[in-house]
Amino acid sequence: MNNNMNRREFLRRLGIGTGSAMALMTLEPLRALAQREDDGPLAERRMTYRVQHGSGEQISLLGFGMMRLPNDQDEVNRLVDYAIAHGVNYFDTAPMYMRGDSEVLTGNALARHPREKVFIATKMSNQNERLWDFEASVKMYRQSFERLRVDYIDYYLLHSIGGGGVENLKGRFLDNGLLDFLLKEREAGRIRHLGFSYHGNVSAFDWLLDHHDDYHWDFVQIQMNFLDWRHASLRGGRRVDADAEYLYNKCEKLGIQCVVMEPLRGGAFGRMAQELTDQLKACRPDDSPARWAFRWVGSYPNILTTLSGMNRMDHLEENIRTFSPLEVCTEAENMLLADIADQMSGFPTIPCTTCRYCMPCPYGVDIPGNFAYYNEAVNEHILPLPSPDAADYGKRQQQFIEGYRKALPNAETWARACQDCEECLPKCPQQIRIPNQMSRVVETLRVKRRVAVQ
Numbered sequence: 001m002n003n004n005m006n007r008r009e010f011l012r013r014l015g016i017g018t019g020s021a022m023a024l025m026t027l028e029p030l031r032a033l034a035q036r037e038d039d040g041p042l043a044e045r046r047m048t049y050r051v052q053h054g055s056g057e058q059i060s061l062l063g064f065g066m067m068r069l070p071n072d073q074d075e076v077n078r079l080v081d082y083a084i085a086h087g088v089n090y091f092d093t094a095p096m097y098m099r100g101d102s103e104v105l106t107g108n109a110l111a112r113h114p115r116e117k118v119f120i121a122t123k124m125s126n127q128n129e130r131l132w133d134f135e136a137s138v139k140m141y142r143q144s145f146e147r148l149r150v151d152y153i154d155y156y157l158l159h160s161i162g163g164g165g166v167e168n169l170k171g172r173f174l175d176n177g178l179l180d181f182l183l184k185e186r187e188a189g190r191i192r193h194l195g196f197s198y199h200g201n202v203s204a205f206d207w208l209l210d211h212h213d214d215y216h217w218d219f220v221q222i223q224m225n226f227l228d229w230r231h232a233s234l235r236g237g238r239r240v241d242a243d244a245e246y247l248y249n250k251c252e253k254l255g256i257q258c259v260v261m262e263p264l265r266g267g268a269f270g271r272m273a274q275e276l277t278d279q280l281k282a283c284r285p286d287d288s289p290a291r292w293a294f295r296w297v298g299s300y301p302n303i304l305t306t307l308s309g310m311n312r313m314d315h316l317e318e319n320i321r322t323f324s325p326l327e328v329c330t331e332a333e334n335m336l337l338a339d340i341a342d343q344m345s346g347f348p349t350i351p352c353t354t355c356r357y358c359m360p361c362p363y364g365v366d367i368p369g370n371f372a373y374y375n376e377a378v379n380e381h382i383l384p385l386p387s388p389d390a391a392d393y394g395k396r397q398q399q400f401i402e403g404y405r406k407a408l409p410n411a412e413t414w415a416r417a418c419q420d421c422e423e424c425l426p427k428c429p430q431q432i433r434i435p436n437q438m439s440r441v442v443e444t445l446r447v448k449r450r451v452a453v454q
Helices: 009-013 019-040 073-085 096-110 135-147 165-174 178-188 201-212 244-254 274-283 288-299 313-322 333-344 367-379 393-407 434-445
Strands: 050-053 058-060 062-065 090-092 119-124 153-161 190-197 219-223 259-260 303-309
Touching: 019 153, 050 303, 050 367, 062 073, 062 313, 062 393, 073 090, 073 313, 096 119, 119 135, 135 153, 135 178, 153 165, 153 178, 153 201, 165 178, 165 201, 178 190, 190 201, 190 259, 201 244, 201 333, 219 244, 219 367, 259 274, 274 288, 274 333, 288 303, 288 333, 367 393, 393 434
Parallel strands: 062 090, 062 303, 090 119, 119 153, 153 190, 190 219, 219 259, 259 303
Antiparallel strands: 050 058
16 A cells, blocks of 8 residues: 555545445455354353563453442342453452442452452542542542452552642642552552553643652553544543543553553444444444444553443443454554544534543533433534524424433433532543533523524
């Protein structure tokens, strides 16, 4: 291929989405490979593993994110048992997930399996300033051991570094001596691997990696997917200073392996606009957007594991199939995903991943619910844009309003209840200007041309 050929020209010549004879000839081997990959019972296929550099541990490339578990111990046990039986051995939780229930549910489920067969990750979730006190943070640390029913933690993280920059980092971990304490816990073996997760202000990320010689980070958890690779910064009111490409490359240069969160961007890839999904289907008709996204992440060699919040058995089964074994993306597939990311970056969506860290709102607003519907309207092309003078503005706005009422039947949860108190701002790992985006939803609902709202 001509090295000077740009991506769009390459895709045009490849014929993706055109139905041309050349496209069929080029894509048929990919389709055949995808079919062969799915042949045979799932139980007979082997999970893909990555080797942890320091310990030599074999870590499943698919990790189980425990943030959105069903609140039913029997169901969690069933999911965990199935995951372990099919090779998943990395389980990620945190004290703040499900208000502590996640650690309890995770601990109860994993305690039924040999301890040495699983790797448990949890976090120091002291984002609230009242928890910056050393004793309060240590209490949270020790409580994680009790909830998880363990006497050591395999992967321990400073949770959500980046919000508030270096000043916040120093208040949470440095000035109070907490990081020194955690380093000693690693020396004692109660923490096997110490790292941090990052969102937001890149100055904190850079500071910690620039001091790698002092702390010897074992891993770093970053948000990485084919959209955030080069389009993370300043999308949809989001204040993020670095794309995933920068984060990954800096870790790789230092020899620090990455754990990936939000590979599906909070499920956004499952709700892509139809015309984008059609481009993927033209290449691999049987593959879901989720499978594309997981394959893209797993194709990077410095990824230790890729977290997925699997609270349904069908999702768990599909993801295990994707990673058993992982089929790395081809150059053509990478270029297609990069082209789709370019297209998605122009969609006026709000970059909410429905993590619900912002909840509860003191005024009752369903923040993720409002954003989820707004993004759905964008992707389904019913958002009344760009001008109230457009010929179909009234029709599209009425459709938007009717859908909004169905999605959020309780009017007390609507965006109009937002009082701009900004209590949610420091909680959002995506650094979304939430009150500003609520105003955006309210403005879209506001009648401008002959649309009656009762």
